[in-house]
Amino acid sequence: METDDLIRLESITKIYGTGDAMVAALRDFSLTVASGESLAVMGPSGSGKSTLMNILGCLDTPSSGRYWFAGQDVSRLNETELAHVRNRRIGFVFQQFQLLSKLSAWRNVELPLLYRSVGDRRRLALQALEQVGLSDRINHRPGQLSGGQQQRVAIARALVTDPGLILADEPTGNLDTASSRDVLAVLRELNEQGRTIIIITHDPEVAPVAKRTVHVRDGQLVDQVAA
Amino acid sequence: MSLLHTIETGLRSLLGHRLRSVLTTLGILFGVAAVIATVGIGQASSDSVTARITSLGTNLLTISAGSTVTSGVFGGAGSATTLSMADVAGLQDRQSAPDIVAVAPVSQGRLSLVSASSNWSTTVSGSTEGWLVTNTRTINSGTFINANDVATRAQVIVLGSTTAANLGAGVGDIVMVRQIPFQVIGVLAASGGQGFGNPDDLGVVPITTAQDELFGGSGSVQRILLSATSASTIGSAYLEANQILLQTHHIQDPSQADFTITTQTQVLSTAQAVTQTLTILLASVAAISLLVGGIGVMNIMLVSVTERTSEIGLRKALGATPVDLFRQFVIEAAMLTAVGGLLGVGTGLAVGYVVPRAANIAVTITPLPVLVAVGVAVAVGLVFGVYPALRAARLAPIEALRAQ
Numbered sequence: 238m239e240t241d242d243l244i245r246l247e248s249i250t251k252i253y254g255t256g257d258a259m260v261a262a263l264r265d266f267s268l269t270v271a272s273g274e275s276l277a278v279m280g281p282s283g284s285g286k287s288t289l290m291n292i293l294g295c296l297d298t299p300s301s302g303r304y305w306f307a308g309q310d311v312s313r314l315n316e317t318e319l320a321h322v323r324n325r326r327i328g329f330v331f332q333q334f335q336l337l338s339k340l341s342a343w344r345n346v347e348l349p350l351l352y353r354s355v356g357d358r359r360r361l362a363l364q365a366l367e368q369v370g371l372s373d374r375i376n377h378r379p380g381q382l383s384g385g386q387q388q389r390v391a392i393a394r395a396l397v398t399d400p401g402l403i404l405a406d407e408p409t410g411n412l413d414t415a416s417s418r419d420v421l422a423v424l425r426e427l428n429e430q431g432r433t434i435i436i437i438t439h440d441p442e443v444a445p446v447a448k449r450t451v452h453v454r455d456g457q458l459v460d461q462v463a464a
Numbered sequence: 465m466s467l468l469h470t471i472e473t474g475l476r477s478l479l480g481h482r483l484r485s486v487l488t489t490l491g492i493l494f495g496v497a498a499v500i501a502t503v504g505i506g507q508a509s510s511d512s513v514t515a516r517i518t519s520l521g522t523n524l525l526t527i528s529a530g531s532t533v534t535s536g537v538f539g540g541a542g543s544a545t546t547l548s549m550a551d552v553a554g555l556q557d558r559q560s561a562p563d564i565v566a567v568a569p570v571s572q573g574r575l576s577l578v579s580a581s582s583n584w585s586t587t588v589s590g591s592t593e594g595w596l597v598t599n600t601r602t603i604n605s606g607t608f609i610n611a612n613d614v615a616t617r618a619q620v621i622v623l624g625s626t627t628a629a630n631l632g633a634g635v636g637d638i639v640m641v642r643q644i645p646f647q648v649i650g651v652l653a654a655s656g657g658q659g660f661g662n663p664d665d666l667g668v669v670p671i672t673t674a675q676d677e678l679f680g681g682s683g684s685v686q687r688i689l690l691s692a693t694s695a696s697t698i699g700s701a702y703l704e705a706n707q708i709l710l711q712t713h714h715i716q717d718p719s720q721a722d723f724t725i726t727t728q729t730q731v732l733s734t735a736q737a738v739t740q741t742l743t744i745l746l747a748s749v750a751a752i753s754l755l756v757g758g759i760g761v762m763n764i765m766l767v768s769v770t771e772r773t774s775e776i777g778l779r780k781a782l783g784a785t786p787v788d789l790f791r792q793f794v795i796e797a798a799m800l801t802a803v804g805g806l807l808g809v810g811t812g813l814a815v816g817y818v819v820p821r822a823a824n825i826a827v828t829i830t831p832l833p834v835l836v837a838v839g840v841a842v843a844v845g846l847v848f849g850v851y852p853a854l855r856a857a858r859l860a861p862i863e864a865l866r867a868q
């Protein structure tokens with residue numbers, strides 16, 4: 238295994254259900270992502286993109302195959318160990334933002350820091366909000382922010398732990414064109430700072446943000462196209 | 465996640481659903497308050513029964529007519545008129561009853577007393593000079609009934625302090641009972657009781673007068689009170705009295721006795737058993753309401769877990785472990801019950817303060833039931849909080865995130 242590979246999927250299969258209802262969402266799926274890369278994963282609805290994101294994000298474990306993340310085999314870790322990996326090494330950006338509506342922007346950004354021992358959470362949260370250009374909105378609640386601003390708060394939350402990998406599942410799926418541009422610009426900038434970024438999308442307009450694009454169909458990798 | 469933050473998050477969620485949290489808390493509050501108040505009332509009634517019985521002195525033995533159980537049929541103490549003044553005479557024989565120091569026959573009934581200024585209904589006992597010793601009472605003014613009064617069927621009466629006050633009568637005054645004039649010859653010293661069954665509300669007349677003039681000339685004696693020479697001779701006094709009565713009643717087989725002798729200790733333990741059973745019964749009903757309150761907590765926590773499924777998923781994605789989430793929900797449940805428990809203690813203490821003043825019911829609150837009630841409330845919260853918390857901890861992050 239090469240040392241600068243952040244991610245290495247080896248023949249991953251993910252099967253949902255049993256018997257007649259059995260669905261293989263990923264089949265014999267292998268993929269390598271180098272540290273600092275930016276990757277777009279494209280494919281039609283139901284092709285297995287979200288399943289891939291869940292496995293990459295350590296939110297779910299594969300039925301078979303191995304997943305090496307930063308040199309560690311994470312495919313057989315238990316729930317608590319996976320929680321630690323997610324907390325320390327991965328930042329998530331979801332299509333529905335997933336902000337807690339009762340908390341202010343900075344309190345939302347602070348959330349991942351509550352599950353590890355760091356002091357100075359407020360300063361780190363404000364720094365992350367500054368990076369996404371929302372220093373003037375720290376006390377706003379999600380309901381008082383536009384969709385694009387909400388997604389930028391979510392990106393700040395993904396950044397605040399300084400993770401090696403940022404995973405974005407359809408980050409612009411709920412945004413208008415202008416907001417999408419803002420959000421994609423932030424993601425590109427993060428990649429330029431050296432962070433590994435994987436964007437999952439079915440939108441051909443989004444893919445060019447990444448330097449590499451892979452296509453998924455029926456749970457399998459179709460081809461690899463260098464941008 | 466630090467405990468402080470867990471509590472803060474819990475508070476925010478509880479305050480986010482204020483009405484719901486208040487209603488759930490009320491369930492625990494009433495449960496705890498009910499336990500404290502009912503145990504307090506039970507304790508107080510037990511205390512007062514004990515105090516009243518022990519104030520009669522532990523040397524007291526009571527003989528009642530009729531055996532409690534006659535050939536398997538419950539006769540009921542005092543249902544047969546088998547005691548007489550002859551028995552009293554027999555028991556007063558120092559030769560055969562060296563351990564009995566005083567004997568007092570009693571025939572009593574509720575009668576109306578009429579003084580110059582008012583009238584008052586009370587319990588009038590016919591007895592002898594032994595009454596004072598056997599009841600451990602003293603005279604405040606005047607004299608008590610003596611042997612001569614009994615022999616001459618004197619129309620004299622001794623009043624309890626409450627009765628004397630209510631009649632406005634004192635020593636030397638005349639009180640009418642059944643249109644017969646009785647001269648007040650003494651007033652008893654107050655024994656400090658109050659309310660129903662007040663030991664200071666009574667009248668005592670010579671037993672002979674009572675039998676002939678007040679209770680229809682039957683010559684019967686309802687009870688005979690005996691005082692043993694000391695608490696340690698109660699056993700031998702009991703045997704002596706039993707022997708004398710078997711003889712005077714010509715009974716060979718002691719199991720066929722037509723009288724019953726009870727010691728004060730027996731009366732006390734029976735009364736305590738009764739009040740204790742009553743207290744336990746009341747407290748159980750209260751405890752059930754606490755349990756119902758606990759089920760309310762569980763219900764609300766389950767609703768909360770369901771409502772917050774996607775929040776749970778998000779927190780898991782951000783690095784919360786199953787233990788973090790378990791703790792979060794258990795602490796929320798415990799906060800609901802702890803607040804309910806503390807307010808319940810406040811309410812229970814308030815009830816303990818108000819009830820004795822508003823109604824004539826004594827309440828004795830001791831620390832133990834208070835601590836137990838709060839402990840049980842928190843335990844209820846933890847127990848009923850565990851299942852919802854486990855549900856939260858076990859939610860798969862992807863399923864939880866998908867829930868919208």
Ligand SMILES: Nc1ncnc2c1ncn2[C@@H]1O[C@H](COP(=O)(O)OP(=O)(O)O)[C@@H](O)[C@H]1O
Binds near residue numbers: 289
């Ligand atoms: N939890 C699940 N249970 C059963 N089937 C699932 C589950 N999640 C996804 N699938 C199935 O797996 C396939 C891939 O789904 P998904 O990864 O969500 O695709 P995409 O994100 O590309 O639309 C679909 O056929 C979907 O129905």
Ligand SMILES: [Mg+2]
Binds near residue numbers: 286287
């Ligand atoms: Mg999807």
